[in-house]
Amino acid sequence: MIKERFQGLELLATAVVVSDFQGTVLFANLAAESLLEVSRRSVDGHSMAALFVEAGQFGEFLAKAAKDPFGIKRQVFELVRPNGSSEHVHVTLSCPDANENITLIELREIEQQLKIDREARMLDQSIANKELIRNLAHEIKNPLGGIRGAAQLLEIELPSPDLKEYTQVIIKESDRLQTLVDRLLAPHRRPHIxxxxxxxxxxxxxxxxxxxxxxxxxxxxxxxxxxxxxxxxxxxxxxxxxxxxxxxxxxxxxxxxxxxxxxxxxxxxxxxxxxxxxxxxxxxxxxxxxxxxxxxxxxxxxxxxxxxxxxxxxxxxxxxxxxxxxxxxxxxxxxxxxxxxxxxxxxxxxxxxxxxxx
Missing domain, CATH: 3.30.565.10 (Histidine kinase-like ATPase, C-terminal domain)
Known part of the structure; x- marks a missing residue:
């Protein structure tokens, strides 16, 4: 049975449809049901090409895969759901066995792929930012303590109270920078509860x-x-x-x-x-x-x-x-x-x- 053979596809988050070389749907996993926004029963036995605006082009695409079962074919098509909504998807065709009349059709939302790429960039960028912040904060922390200490010693030696106003500016600004540095380092120090x-x-x-x-x-x-x-x-x-x-x-x-x-x-x-x-x-x-x-x-x-x-x-x-x-x-x-x-x-x-x- 086709459904029993491809039951493992249910575990995938990617939409996958199994069809014959003519494009007749034999099986669709849960992710495909979600992407198509229709029950699997309603697509079983129907033409896969009918789901795309470019039905003729999809037929030709499928025919190429049947002629060259060892290759993997990729192309973008506009998917039209039964409810009328449409979306461009990345379609990948492959044949698990050259001697069988079976094609695996993987459907991936282009927006979803862009989202994955964007998340990957954000994660890489965030890691680089955190490393930069950590290094910068440590580099600032040591001389900052020295500046504050020198200002305190200078304040003791100054003869005029008016001059001490300037050392107080140095001390207060050093404290403000110290608070900023501590905030930069705080997320990396705090234990998880x-x-x-x-x-x-x-x-x-x-x-x-x-x-x-x-x-x-x-x-x-x-x-x-x-x-x-x-x-x-x-x-x-x-x-x-x-x-x-x-x-x-x-x-x-x-x-x-x-x-x-x-x-x-x-x-x-x-x-x-x-x-x-x-x-x-x-x-x-x-x-x-x-x-x-x-x-x-x-x-x-x-x-x-x-x-x-x-x-x-x-x-x-x-x-x-x-x-x-x-x-x-x-x-x-x-x-x-x-x-x-x-x-x-x-x-x-x-x-x-x-x-x-x-």
Missing amino acids: VALMNIHEVCERVRSVILAEHRKGLRIVRDYDISIPEFMGDLEQLIQAVLNVVRNAAQALSAHIADGTAEIILRTRVVRRVTINRKQHKLALDLQVVDNGPGIPADILERIFFPLVSGREGGSGLGLTLAQTFVQQHEGIIECSSQPGRTIFKITLPIQLEEHSG
Whole structure:
């Protein structure tokens, strides 16, 4: 039986359809059912070519694969779902056995591939940034202590109180830089306290803090999926990560808060069969922070998670960097999309129901 033979394809997150050389569907895995947004029963026995705008070209593509079963063929086609929606997909054809009338058709969303590539770049960039920050912070820390100490000794020797005003400037600015350095190093020093936690406890703690800071003019809307299970994580780290993101949104809403129209939405959902940083996960949390502010300037949107990058005057540019660090320490990813009137920070975290042994 074809279905029994290819049952292992059900474990793949990639959409795979098995057809004969004529393109008649023999089997489709769960991921294909999800991509096509239709039940597998409704496509079994039907022509695969009928799913594409370029039906004729797909037929020719399939015929080439049948003539050269040892090669792997790749091409982009526009997929049309039964519900009328369409999407460009990367189609890969291969034949598991040259003597059989069977073709494996792998369908990969182009947007999904772009997302994977983007996540990989972000991860590599984040690792490089953290290494740079760590090295820079250590290089600053040692001479900073020397500058502060020299200023204190100089202050003792100065005869005039008026001159001591200048040494106090040196000492205070050294202390300010020391605080900044400590904040840069803090995420790398802090031990993980991993235990079962609830994401809505995180959201409620953050909501309470932000509403205490902004007692008037700001509305924080809860849009929770209460079915999300508890998962393994560091509660305090995730509270800090989400707090940094929501506080960043509240600061961007200052004008709206003044006129009473500011709104932040905390939305939680479960997503299944998701790829995060090149790893596949059966279950993940999708936490979105949505605000109705002016949006993030286009010139800094791609650099929003870089250290010391801020769109706000007087901002340290560390809040989102630290949020990204804490999220990545949970094997997750944080992304941002923005346009005037709607900015979305999306945190995706794999849901680990119990701590791995070993």
